[in-house]
Amino acid sequence: SLSNKKTSTIGLMVPDITNPFFPELARAVEDVMQLYGYTTILGNSDESVEKEKQYVEVLKQRYIDGVILASTALTADEVHKFGVPVVVLDRALTSDTIPMVTSKNREGAREATRFLLAQGCRKIAHLRGPAQLLNADERCQGYLDIVEQTDWFHPGLVVAGNYEMKQATDATLALLKKYPDIDGIFAGNDMMAIGALRAAQILGISIPDKLAIVGYDGITMGEVVYPELTTMAQPIYDMGALAARMLIKMIEKQPLDTLYYELDVQLIERGTTRKV
Ligand code: RIB
Missing domain, CATH: 3.40.50.2300 (Response regulator)
Incomplete structure (x- = not known):
């Protein structure tokens, strides 16, 4: 947060709240945050980089402790400028300095x-x-x-x-x-x-x-x-939960084991491919 006061509040940015992938992801983030005594504030950027930046600015003024960006096409430089701990979730950036969780x-x-x-x-x-x-x-x-x-x-x-x-x-x-x-x-x-x-x-x-x-x-x-x-x-729930745990560690100034996680995916065979 801007002051040194911890607020136990984090921001979660998603790009499209109408796509059920993101509520499923948000659910996992919130579960873990709640478990550790944090409140999650949700922002929807509608796939707009501008809207996303504005959101993060507003969130910072409300003194959040960190942000999870399940988000759009921000650059690593822009993310570094946030000034609070950030974990990038689902949509990775080309950077080896920002903690990220994605799938293979x-x-x-x-x-x-x-x-x-x-x-x-x-x-x-x-x-x-x-x-x-x-x-x-x-x-x-x-x-x-x-x-x-x-x-x-x-x-x-x-x-x-x-x-x-x-x-x-x-x-x-x-x-x-x-x-x-x-x-x-x-x-x-x-x-x-x-x-x-x-x-x-x-x-x-x-x-x-x-x-x-x-x-x-x-x-x-x-x-x-x-x-x-x-x-x-994709292991949607695990991805969200892992990103939440990483952000909490960063906020609480504990070291991260790994900066970049690429989780396994799994084919689920159903009716759109099953020959009859
Ligand atoms: O359906 C939403 C998509 O956007 C997912 O595939 C996810 O990985 C994301 O980036």
Whole structure:
């Protein structure tokens, strides 16, 4: 905090409160914070770097002890300027001086794409996340690692996206009209996968027989769509809890064992890939 008075309050910045990934993450952060006697204040930046910076300024004036940024595209320099302990959660920065918790994005994306191939898919598209995000790049790179050498791959199979459902529906409608022989989609997150599922349903394409879909995240919503979503699940709760523990250590001036954690992901097979 600005004064040396400890307030036992921390700020948690999320980029999109309407995406269930972030409430699930926030729940974990808050659980751990509460356990250690801290209060969590939540801010939503709507994917805007400006809004995020303003939020952190306001939070500092209220004397918070630290911040968890589950956030957008701030640079390491900007984060260093905050003047309070910061842990970056989920969306890593290219920096080796800022404590971070993320998941094995590239590896997970490779495995998801390989799985689609093993399911018999012969032309797999990728709905990618926002251009400015490292984790979106890594997931796209993981997909490319697997498909780039195939005889069917072409750059038109990588579709720009923003991790939002509605945009993914529109993008998938256009994609499937242009390339009707696509039989697999790996989406950079679950909300986009659910958007793609909706597009397939609008077009009357049967899932998973004609088109298989794999998401990334493992949000609970994936269990209630039909067919249920196959996904590369991140350990969402563990990621939030670990970031919270790291921030508490920093606030309480204890050493961190490691600065950078990349947690394992796990494929959860459900109806959008299960051949019937
Ligand atoms: O669904 C939200 C996405 O944004 C997740 O995949 C997460 O990793 C994040 O950066």
